[in-house]
Amino acid sequence: MKLLKKLIPILAWLPNYKKTALKADxxxxxxxxxxxxxxxxxxxxxxxxxxxxxxxxxxxxxxxxxxxxxxxxxxxxxxxxxxxxxxxxxxxxxxxxxxxxxxxxxxxxxxxxxxxxxxxxxxxxxxxxxxxxxxxxxxxxxxxxxxxxxxxxxxxxxxxxxxxxxxxxxxxxxxxxxxxxxxxxxxxxxxxxxxxxxxxxxxxxxxxxxxxxxxxxxxxxxxxxxxxxxxxxxxxxxxxxxxxxxxxxxxxxxxxxxxxxxxxxxxxxxxxxxxxxxxxxxxxxxxxxxxxxxxxxxxxxxxxxxxxxxxxxxxxxxxxxxxxxxxxxxxxxxxxxxxxxxxxxxxxxxxxxxxxxxxxxxxxxxxxxxxxxxxxxxxxxxxxxxxxxxxxxxxxxxxxxxxxxxxxxxxxxxxIYRTSRPYVAQLGRVPNSDFYRNKNRFEEVIIDPEILIFRFDAQLFYANCNYFREKLDDMTEEKGISLKLIILDAESINRVDSTGIEMLKERIRYYHKRNISFYFAGVKGPVRDDFFRGGILEEVGLEHFFMRANGAVHFFQTGNNENQKKYAQYIHQAYK
Incomplete structure (x- = not known):
């Protein structure tokens, strides 16, 4: 009956018609x-x-x-x-x-x-x-x-x-x-x-x-x-x-x-x-x-x-x-x-x-x-x-x-224009907190010269891969020789295709040759599954996937984080 009402909507309202509505109708x-x-x-x-x-x-x-x-x-x-x-x-x-x-x-x-x-x-x-x-x-x-x-x-x-x-x-x-x-x-x-x-x-x-x-x-x-x-x-x-x-x-x-x-x-x-x-x-x-x-x-x-x-x-x-x-x-x-x-x-x-x-x-x-x-x-x-x-x-x-x-x-x-050129941002730490925000909108944020936190506000696919790479390279050039770590804040990425994954793998290899580490933060489950199926784990380990950007920064600075090890094990079990 529910399907019939969906196909013939009059059956959903006519049997329950209220006489009080008749005069107005x-x-x-x-x-x-x-x-x-x-x-x-x-x-x-x-x-x-x-x-x-x-x-x-x-x-x-x-x-x-x-x-x-x-x-x-x-x-x-x-x-x-x-x-x-x-x-x-x-x-x-x-x-x-x-x-x-x-x-x-x-x-x-x-x-x-x-x-x-x-x-x-x-x-x-x-x-x-x-x-x-x-x-x-x-x-x-x-x-x-x-x-x-x-x-x-x-x-x-x-x-x-x-x-x-x-x-x-x-x-x-x-x-x-x-x-x-x-x-x-x-x-x-x-x-x-x-x-x-x-x-x-x-x-x-x-x-x-x-x-x-x-x-x-x-x-x-x-x-x-x-x-x-x-x-x-x-x-x-x-x-x-x-x-x-x-x-x-x-x-x-x-x-x-x-x-x-x-x-x-x-x-x-x-x-x-x-x-x-x-x-x-x-x-x-x-x-x-x-x-x-x-x-x-x-x-x-x-x-x-x-x-x-x-x-x-x-x-x-x-x-x-x-x-x-x-x-x-x-x-x-x-x-x-x-x-x-x-x-x-x-x-x-x-x-x-x-x-x-x-x-x-x-x-x-x-x-x-x-x-x-x-x-x-x-x-x-x-x-x-x-x-x-x-x-x-x-x-x-x-x-x-x-x-x-x-x-x-x-x-x-x-x-096409808007999806191929989405908004990108470099994040910095809000003073006296673990929050990271866009440096162009929050002037007081603290920027670590050794760390680039790169946020990409769109799905990553064939139409915007080159734009992603250009913006990432531009920001790394601005950092100069002091750069030691790139963190991709992927919280806004809701989908990725094979072209996007291959571009990421190529960039990770490129930066590794320059002794720059590459971490991921805030990756959604479906996107993470696509990453793993596409071979991202061949370039970075599970321990380099973090729930938030602050966890990635802390791991990089201390070299040891028990919570991160537990998170990596959790991801491993979920992926299996």
């Missing part, structure tokens, strides 16, 4: 739905799809996630970032809005879901670690700007180009801005102002729903005076029908890069949102691999009911939590309202101005541009700051796919 579900429905219609337009497909994407995927997801507050459905990636990837393969275009978008959802499911089953959730937080923020901020600028065509009523490269968008906006539609622009800008004002007053106010209702009323009663304002018009009624996506191997190969991008972005979104919400409560914990499974199944089953790729929404998840949503019941309520909308209320949206949808999108995505984090990183860590900036500019100038690829590559480069 219902209110949260209604609140989320009031945002989800207009956003779903708007995001479908970003993806180049008819509005109804935004509502399809808001239905089945979130119900599947309720069953298999580990977060009880994450809101699944169409999102702006994924919608833009869909449009960018498919627009080169088919005419936007055509039947072929729709079929490709649905196939893409099946591909994305299948890849996510396989990653989850094979426990590949760790891949998200290759994208650092600065990269995620840089990429998210850039995509938010791209999405916002792409919506200027609907906001201002001008047929601007659609692109995922900001300089192309800005150039076209500059050239065509004089052709803006006055009525459309006034309605759109007023909608933006209303949304911003309501957000400042209280984030729980359904600002998106309010501007949608106002927009529909204005166009319904003043249609004759606003004939130049583009509206959504007919949205079909009815629930999505079960239909297996058309499988085309050639098309799958063409879609693979965009699918891989959606997999990575979707997973990053759901993990970052889920972890944020997890930290605010003590009821549940997020499982990265199960989240992949849940998201994968949501997209797979969703594609069978005409959904395009979906993931978690930053704004709707935050609204769900702020409105008091505690469990997946709020998502079920939200889905029920979407069902009612699909069955009975789609005609209501006939007079909905597209500029209102653009206003909802622009305000939502521009809030994702994180300037505060960039300022904080500039003060806290310059390398992370430039990583954020590089990802941001590569995304806005090169496009979404090159941007995420650049972010991954830069994250790997930074990872």
């Amino acid at each position: 219902i209110l949260a579900g209604i609140t989320v739905a009031t945002v989800l429905i207009p956003q779903g219609i708007a995001y479908a337009l970003i993806a180049g799809l008819p509005p109804i497909y935004g509502l399809y994407a808001a239905l089945v995927p979130q119900l599947i996630y309720v069953i298999f997801g580990t977060s009880r507050q994450v809101a699944i459905g169409p999102v702006a970032m994924d919608s833009l990636i869909v449009a960018t990837g498919i627009s080169t393969l088919a005419l936007i809005g055509s039947e072929n275009y729709i079929a490709i978008a649905i196939l893409l959802a099946l591909m994305v879901g299948s890849m996510q499911l396989l990653m989850g089953l094979f426990r590949l959730g760790f891949v998200v670690n290759f994208l650092s937080r600065p990269v995620i923020i840089g990429f998210t901020s850039a995509v938010a700007m791209i999405i916002g600028l792409n919506q200027f065509r609907n906001l201002l009523g001008v047929d601007f180009l659609q692109s995922d490269q900001v300089h192309i968008l800005l150039e076209d906006i500059f050239l065509k801005i004089s052709y803006l539609n006055i009525n459309t622009s006034i309605i759109g800008i007023l909608a933006c102002i209303i949304i911003v004002l309501f957000r400042k007053i209280n984030k729980k106010i359904p600002n998106a729903l309010i501007v949608v209702v106002l927009g529909i009323i204005v166009l319904r009663f003043f249609e004759n005076f606003l004939t130049d304002v583009a509206i959504v018009k007919d949205i079909p009624s009815g629930l999505p029908k079960f239909n297996i996506p058309i499988i085309d191997i050639v098309l799958i190969k063409q879609l693979f890069p965009i699918a891989a991008t959606l997999v990575m972005v979707g997973y990053l979104e759901i993990i970052s949102i889920g972890k944020t919400l997890e930290a605010k409560q003590d009821e549940y914990r997020i499982s990265a691999n199960q989240e992949l499974v849940a998201l994968g199944l949501s997209n797979i089953v969703g594609s069978l009911f005409q959904s395009y790729p979906t993931t978690s929404s930053f704004s709707r998840s935050a609204i769900n939590e702020e409105a008091g949503g505690k469990t997946g019941v709020s998502a079920i309520v939200s889905a029920l309202i979407v069902i009612l909308t699909l069955l009975f209320f789609t005609p209501v949206f006939y007079y909905l101005p597209k500029t209102i949808l653009a206003a909802i999108i622009i305000v939502a995505v521009f809030n994702l541009i994180d300037i505060k984090e960039a300022k904080r990183l500039w003060k806290a860590n310059h390398l992370d700051f430039w990583l954020l900036i590089a990802t941001f500019f590569s995304t806005i100038f090169l496009g979404i796919e090159p941007g995420i690829l650049t972010g991954v590559l830069l994250s790997l480069v930074v990872l």
Whole structure:
């Protein structure tokens, strides 16, 4: 039963559901739905799809996630970032809005879901670690700007180009801005102002729903005076029908890069949102691999009911939590309202101005541009700051796919750089104690001219062996001819490979030829086992392994230590 609950998390919380949470969950579900429905219609337009497909994407995927997801507050459905990636990837393969275009978008959802499911089953959730937080923020901020600028065509009523490269968008906006539609622009800008004002007053106010209702009323009663304002018009009624996506191997190969991008972005979104919400409560914990499974199944089953790729929404998840949503019941309520909308209320949206949808999108995505984090990183860590900036500019100038690829590559480069050049320190004795500390941070420490205590703060492997040797040699050169003993404080070394062991053996032989002894202190058990298997004992005896640096110094200075003999015997017995 425990395994079943792990595979199907709804079984862990639904049988123990507390009636006291029902009212809050219902209110949260209604609140989320009031945002989800207009956003779903708007995001479908970003993806180049008819509005109804935004509502399809808001239905089945979130119900599947309720069953298999580990977060009880994450809101699944169409999102702006994924919608833009869909449009960018498919627009080169088919005419936007055509039947072929729709079929490709649905196939893409099946591909994305299948890849996510396989990653989850094979426990590949760790891949998200290759994208650092600065990269995620840089990429998210850039995509938010791209999405916002792409919506200027609907906001201002001008047929601007659609692109995922900001300089192309800005150039076209500059050239065509004089052709803006006055009525459309006034309605759109007023909608933006209303949304911003309501957000400042209280984030729980359904600002998106309010501007949608106002927009529909204005166009319904003043249609004759606003004939130049583009509206959504007919949205079909009815629930999505079960239909297996058309499988085309050639098309799958063409879609693979965009699918891989959606997999990575979707997973990053759901993990970052889920972890944020997890930290605010003590009821549940997020499982990265199960989240992949849940998201994968949501997209797979969703594609069978005409959904395009979906993931978690930053704004709707935050609204769900702020409105008091505690469990997946709020998502079920939200889905029920979407069902009612699909069955009975789609005609209501006939007079909905597209500029209102653009206003909802622009305000939502521009809030994702994180300037505060960039300022904080500039003060806290310059390398992370430039990583954020590089990802941001590569995304806005090169496009979404090159941007995420650049972010991954830069994250790997930074990872390699940091692991190949870890922190090293020479230790000295704190006066009137047996403690040894970094001489660069504690000026009062006592440095013995005959002893070098060298600390290496990382695993020792092929990528940083040369750096280890260079730093050790530099410090021994500084000591000069008075040096008699090198102590490697290995307390911070948690792993070692064969290259590292061979380098150590070579250095030990080198220093022995110069009549310099080599001791080890604070070696962890697994690392010590690797040392012994690698032949370190051929170069130094067991009596030269110490629990702490002070024991090694004392042994060297006195030449006799009963405790050290006992420790050597203990190591010998443990190794045998």
